Amino acid sequence: KSQLVYGVLAAIVFLSGTITYFNWWDKIGWKGPNSSRNLRLLSLPALFLFIMLLIVLFTGLPSTRVLLIVIINTLMVGISEELMFRGVLFYGVSSSFGIWRAAWITAAIFGSVHTLNSLITGDFNASAFQAFFAGMFGVWAVALRVRLDTVIPLIIIHWLWDCLAFLAGSSERLGLVLLFFSFILFFYGIWLLRGFRSTVAPFNQNRCAGLS
Structure with missing residues (x-):
């Protein structure tokens, strides 16, 4: 909150260098969506983000300095985590296990990683709750990564979600709102993955477009 997290910036540089070296940018989804029609799938997350924005505006914004730091830090987190988990990791796991299993494997790993926050904060219960949300x-x-065949919108969503959730502060009422949103989007994600349960090969653009 008070300073930039340079460790996350270093992670972005490392990931970018690795992806460039192996020429993985297209494979990990650094490209436009497979179809402009599929952008409508972003409507539900966009609605929830808009509601979160209203909550932030209603509760009030911090100082300009703090606001800028939060915006930059959450943007870096969004870039690094999406490149890693929905980019590199999902590409590798889906190539071996198929889309359906890769979705659950990467989600479980993504959630588990967030329990490590307890090593910094010392609050395991809060970290476990955060890991549940992250999963x-x-x-x-x-x-959305599968259906859109791009990771770029996810970076934006991840950034805005973290940024707005942080700016909204912590309260039991807000926690219940975010929990409700998370459950709705969780089941929305399962619905979007219909038709991919028997997919054993890595997804491709035609496959994604055909399920729209």
Whole structure:
């Protein structure tokens, strides 16, 4: 909250260098969506983000300095985590296990990683709760990754979600709202993944477009 997280910036540089070296940018989804029609699938997350924005505006914004730091830090987190989990990791796991299993494997790993926050905060219960949220986020994020065949909108969604959730502050009422949103989007993600349960080969553009 008070300073930039340079470790996340270093992770972005490392991931970008690795992806460039192996020429993975297209494979990990750094490209436009497979069909402009599929952008409508972003409507539900966009609606929830808009509601979160209203909550932030209603509760009030922090100082300009803090606001800028939060915006930059959450943007870097969105870029690094999406490149890693919905990009590199999902590409590798889906190549071996298929889309359906890869969605659950990467979501579980994404959630589990967030329990490590307890090593910093010392609050395991809060980290476990965050890991639960992250795991559900991982499912519907992967679903959008599959259906859109791009990771770029996910970076934007991830950034805005973290940024607005942070700016909204912590309260029991807000936690219930975010929990409700997370459950709805979790089941939305499962619905988007219909038709991919028997997919054993890596997804491709035609496959994604055909399920729209």
